[in-house]
Amino acid sequence: MDNSVNSPQSATKATEPGTAAPGLSPGHEHPGPAAGPPPALDENGRRWSDPAGWGGALPGPGSAVRITDSVLLDTDATVGSLLVEPGGALVFAADRTLTLDSAGNVEVRGALALAPAGAAVHALRFPAVDERRFRGDGAAVLATDTGLWVTGSGYLRLDGAARTAWVRAATALAAGDTELVLAAAPTGWQPGDELAVTPTAPPDTADFSTRYDLCTVASVSGATVTLREALAFAHPRVAAGGGVTVGAEVLNLTRNVRVEGTPGGRAHVHLTSSRPADVRHAALRWLGPRTGTAETWTSPTGAAPITAPVTGRYGLHFHLLADSSRGTVVEGVVVRDAGNHAFVPHGSHGITFRGCISHDTWEDAYWWDGPADTRTPQGPSDDIVYESCVASRTVREPNPRAYRLTGFSLGAGTGGVARDCVAVGVQGATGASGFEWPETSEGVWTFERCLAHNNLRDGIFVWLNARYHHVVTGFVGYHNGGWGIEHGAYLNDFDYSASVLYGNGAGGVSLHALGRDRGTVFDGLLIDAAGQSDYAVATERHQLAGAGVTFSRSLLTGYRKAGIALRAEPDGQPDVLVVLDCEFGGSELWLDQGAPAPDVLLRRAGESTAVRVVGAGAGGAAVPRWNAATVPAPELTAAPRPVLTPAPALRDAAAPTGRLAPVH
Numbered sequence: 001m002d003n004s005v006n007s008p009q010s011a012t013k014a015t016e017p018g019t020a021a022p023g024l025s026p027g028h029e030h031p032g033p034a035a036g037p038p039p040a041l042d043e044n045g046r047r048w049s050d051p052a053g054w055g056g057a058l059p060g061p062g063s064a065v066r067i068t069d070s071v072l073l074d075t076d077a078t079v080g081s082l083l084v085e086p087g088g089a090l091v092f093a094a095d096r097t098l099t100l101d102s103a104g105n106v107e108v109r110g111a112l113a114l115a116p117a118g119a120a121v122h123a124l125r126f127p128a129v130d131e132r133r134f135r136g137d138g139a140a141v142l143a144t145d146t147g148l149w150v151t152g153s154g155y156l157r158l159d160g161a162a163r164t165a166w167v168r169a170a171t172a173l174a175a176g177d178t179e180l181v182l183a184a185a186p187t188g189w190q191p192g193d194e195l196a197v198t199p200t201a202p203p204d205t206a207d208f209s210t211r212y213d214l215c216t217v218a219s220v221s222g223a224t225v226t227l228r229e230a231l232a233f234a235h236p237r238v239a240a241g242g243g244v245t246v247g248a249e250v251l252n253l254t255r256n257v258r259v260e261g262t263p264g265g266r267a268h269v270h271l272t273s274s275r276p277a278d279v280r281h282a283a284l285r286w287l288g289p290r291t292g293t294a295e296t297w298t299s300p301t302g303a304a305p306i307t308a309p310v311t312g313r314y315g316l317h318f319h320l321l322a323d324s325s326r327g328t329v330v331e332g333v334v335v336r337d338a339g340n341h342a343f344v345p346h347g348s349h350g351i352t353f354r355g356c357i358s359h360d361t362w363e364d365a366y367w368w369d370g371p372a373d374t375r376t377p378q379g380p381s382d383d384i385v386y387e388s389c390v391a392s393r394t395v396r397e398p399n400p401r402a403y404r405l406t407g408f409s410l411g412a413g414t415g416g417v418a419r420d421c422v423a424v425g426v427q428g429a430t431g432a433s434g435f436e437w438p439e440t441s442e443g444v445w446t447f448e449r450c451l452a453h454n455n456l457r458d459g460i461f462v463w464l465n466a467r468y469h470h471v472v473t474g475f476v477g478y479h480n481g482g483w484g485i486e487h488g489a490y491l492n493d494f495d496y497s498a499s500v501l502y503g504n505g506a507g508g509v510s511l512h513a514l515g516r517d518r519g520t521v522f523d524g525l526l527i528d529a530a531g532q533s534d535y536a537v538a539t540e541r542h543q544l545a546g547a548g549v550t551f552s553r554s555l556l557t558g559y560r561k562a563g564i565a566l567r568a569e570p571d572g573q574p575d576v577l578v579v580l581d582c583e584f585g586g587s588e589l590w591l592d593q594g595a596p597a598p599d600v601l602l603r604r605a606g607e608s609t610a611v612r613v614v615g616a617g618a619g620g621a622a623v624p625r626w627n628a629a630t631v632p633a634p635e636l637t638a639a640p641r642p643v644l645t646p647a648p649a650l651r652d653a654a655a656p657t658g659r660l661a662p663v664h
Contacts, residue, residue, distance in 0.1 A: 041091050041113045041157065045070030048077060061103065067110070073098055084110040086152060091115075092122045094662065103128040107141055108154040108273075114257045114282075115159040117662065119190075122160075123258040124148065129265030131289040131339075136310040139272045139319055147268035147287070147313065148259060154273040157660070158333075160257035160281030163188035165332055165355035165654035166390055166422075169247030170223070173197065173235040180225040180250060183652035189225065193217040193254040196359055198392060198424045199454040200235045200248045203481045203505035203532060209425050209456040211235075212393065225250070238453075240478045240502035242526045242646040246451070249422055251357050251392060253334050255283035262286055266339045268313040274324045279316065280659055281332040287315045288340025288362065297398040306398065309340040309363050317341075318348035326350030326383070332657040336360055341367045342391075345381045349413075352385040355654040358392065358407070364436075365391040367409040371440050378441035380413035386421050388655040391434065393425040399456075402428035406436035406461065407452075416445040420651045426455040433461035434480070439489065442466055449474040449650055457482040459504065466492035466516060474648035475499040481506070484527070487520065488512030491546045494520045498646040503530035507559070509537045514546030514576055521550045524644030529558040535590070538565040542573040548599070550578045553644040557585025562626070566600065566613075567592045574598050581605045581641045589613060591628040601633050605643050610636035 046053040048071055059065045061078045067088040074093045081104035084090050088110035092098050094117040106112070106124065114122035126146050133144040141149045150156045164186035171181050180197075199211040211233040218226045235248035259282060261267035266289045271277055290307040297306050315335035318325050325348040334357045335342035342358035345351045346368040358365035366386060371378045391407025405428030408418060423434025434452030437443075442464055452459030452475075459477030462485075472494060477484035484501030487494065487509060493516050501508035508527035513520065527536040536556040556563035563584040568575045574596035579588075583605040591598065597618065603610035611630035614620050620629035 041089060041111060043072050043091055043093060045072045045089065045091065048073045049075040073100060077101070080104055082106045084108045084112055084154070086110050089113070095120060097121045099123040099125060101125045101127050104143065105141060105146055105149060107149045107151060108156055109152040111155040111157070113157040113159070115157060115660070115662065116161070116256050121256045121258065123260065125260045126265070126267035127262055129261050129267050129289070131265060131291065131310070134289045134291060134310045134313060137312050145268070145313055147270060150271040150273045150277060152273060153275045155275045156271065156273070156277040156279065158257045158259070158279045158282040159660050160255045161188055162281055162657050162659050163252050163255065163332060165357055165388065165657070166249045166251045167653040168249055169235065169237065171247065172237040173231055173248060175231055175234050177231045178227045178229070180227065182223045182225060182250060183247065185223040186220070186252070186653070187656070189217060189220045189252055191217050191219055193252055196251040196253055196392065197231065197235055198249045198251065199233070200238055200479065201454070202479050202503050202530070208479065209427065209454050209481060210393070212425065238478055238502070240476060240500050241528050242500045242648065244476055244500050244648055244650060246650065249390065249424065251359060251390060253283065253336055253357065253359060255281050255332070255334060257282040258285065259287070260285045263337070266290070268317065269315065270313070270317045270319060272319050272321065276325060276328040278660055279330045279333055280657065283334045283336065284315050285336050286338070287335065288338035289313050290339040290362070299397065314340050314344045315342040315361065317344045317346065318351060319346055321348035323349055328352070329354065331355055334359065338362065341365065344368050345384050347379050347381060349382040352387065353389050354387045355657045356389045358390065358394065360393045360395070362396055364406050364409045365394045366407065368411055370411070370438065374440050376440065378412040380443065381411065382413040383415035384413065385417040386419070387417070388420045388651065390422045390424070391426065395427045399427055400429050402432060404428070404431035404436065404438070404461065404463070406433050408435045410435060410437050410445050410447070411441040411443050413443045416443050418445055418447050418450055420655065421450045423452045424454050428457055431461050431463065431486070432457040433459065433486070435460050437462040437464045437470070439463045442468060444468055445470070447472045447475070449648055451476045451650060452480060453478045455480045458486045459483070459501070460485045462487045462492070462494065462513070463489045464492050465490050469518070470494045472496045473498050476648050476650060477504060478502040480504045483510040484508045486510040490543045491516040492520065493518050496522045497524050498644070498648060499525050500646055500648060501525065501527045503528065503532050505532055507533040507535045507538055508556070510540055511537065511549060512540045512542065514542050514544065514573065515549055516546060519547035519549055521552065522554060523550070523552045524646050525554040526646050527554065527556045529560070531558055531560065533559060534561040535559050535565040536563050539567050539575045539577070541569040541571070542575070545573045546576065548576040548578050550580065551582055552580040553582065553641055555583045555643055559586060562587045562590035564588065565590045565592065566595055566598050568595050568598070570594055570596055575600060577601070579603070580638070581643065583643050587625045589626040589628060591615065591626055593627065601636055603636060603640070606640070608640055
């Protein structure tokens with residue numbers, strides 16, 4: 001039985017769902033340069049609800065619908081699959097709340113627009129996804145891999161009502177509170193909106209990285225939000241120093257444009273079109289399928305299968321668009337409850353993500369495909385901008401296998417920007433972090449005024465043998481369970497400046513790498529261990545001999561034992577450090593027994609002379625509290641400089657966003 005339903009103007013047979021567009025080979029569906037401005041969309045097409053437009057009978061749940069003309073969706077509908085051909089358009093009626101359910105793929109070679117007005121809600125749902133059928137990989141549309149595909153020169157417009165993506169609490173929040181006073185009045189928040197309140201407790205608090213509150217808005221009056229239910233957890237306001245006092249981020253997870261799978265059947269969004277998409281203020285939920293493996297693990301609820309992500313099937317995936325994607329803006333988009341990466345600009349240049357949120361998603365949240373192995377460089381995505389974006393509760397199970405899980409993977413390419421972004425609640429094992437400079441994936445990023453807090457492991461994790469010079473400024477890392485900054489791999493050159501590291505469980509800075517050419521510099525930092533760790537800074541095993549690392553004009557305080565622990569291992573290279581004009585809140589150094597003889601120069605703030613640190617048995621003046629000795633270092637002639645107090649200017653709310661002109 002033929003269940004295809006075609007527009008009456010078309011005499012051609014419907015394309016079989018799961019095949020590539022005519023004239024385009026599978027895996028190569030975008031022809032190259034961008035195809036010009038988006039098509040004009042209006043509500044003057046024939047109405048979906050008119051049977052005459054479908055040859056006398058409306059499409060139904062088993063219909064493979066093919067649209068070649070302009071159609072206005074003016075009623076809820078359920079189909080088997082949907083193909084919008086070039087020259088065709090499906091526009092949801094702006095003044096109506098509408099849901100389109102599709103059991104199979106929705107492929108857009110023409111245009112698809114969800115742009116509701118007022119309080120209307122537009123939803124595209126995939127209620128019958130079977131994740132066991134997914135094959136993954138490549139660009140060809142597969143009938144097995146149910147989701148939203150934008151191919152050829154298709155145009156996707158998801159354009160919901162503007163909402164402030166997130167705002168920080170202006171006060172400490174206590175368990176039992178039903179009112180939130182925010183640092184700024186949010187735009188567009190409505191009764192019924194779902195909020196996530198992020199954890200802020202110190203790392204010696206049980207479940208410090210997972211103490212989220214999910215709550216519902218009852219009313220909004222200016223900067224005051226009243227909740228329908230009381231908070232379950234306290235969310236303290238944190239005074240990190242350097243003028244940085246921050247409250248919990250309050251994330252708004254609700255949008256009135258929605259693309260959804262189901263909790264048991266996750267779909268995906270895949271774009272290979274040569275025409276830039278407009279994706280604004282949409283909620284993408286239950287996307288990113290996973291596949292089973294033969295292994296199991298013991299979860300809190302008993303034995304559970306270990307699953308793996310399906311390659312190429314992500315929350316929002318821009319696939320190998322090269323320069324065709326330039327000018328694309330993804331604004332105010334939420335990807336939540338996803339089983340795979342949330343935002344993926346893979347081999348696609350010039351995309352701006354502004355005010356986006358990934359919440360409760362598996363795998364690295366902001367990411368693109370890495371190299372096949374550690375000997376192969378990652379393919380670049382150039383000019384990627386993350387502005388005011390949040391990675392919240394990023395997971396992979398079982399957690400002990402979540403090695404180097406991260407909220408933001410700052411990969412290969414030039415012109416990258418990460419500004420005013422937040423990583424919170426990232427889980428994971430060794431090397432997991434809020435922000436990562438990944439191995440064999442060196443990109444050049446402008447990185448400023450970003451915040452990482454209450455991640456299970458690190459705030460920043462670098463594991464990079466770098467060719468380029470990298471700059472990190474205005475970073476704040478507080479209450480992470482590991483290090484504020486864990487800096488590796490073997491040789492690289494970074495400048496960290498004007499940053500605050502506060503109350504991190506392992507300490508402020510862990511130093512694996514030595515310098516490649518000019519050496520890494522930590523200048524003007526406030527590192528306050530807040531009683532959480534023995535050391536503010538600790539060195540680790542150095543694989544290769546390299547240039548020195550400098551700590552200058554910084555304040556190290558709040559530690560239990562020493563400001564800097566020299567812990568290089570005997571089977572590696574010795575520490576090479578210059579510590580200039582730093583102030584300490586206790587003993588300055590500790591030299592581990594058995595560490596190789598260090599090459600360390602130290603001049604404390606306010607002093608004019610420097611000393612060289614040597615082993616306790618190597619002669620010189622003994623300093624028992626350091627487990628070391630010193631000899632004069634007249635070769636250090638640089639003039640003393642005062643300690644710099646960093647003052648990162650963090651935003652208390654996401655950057656403003658807006659929507660496109662309305663569909664007429």
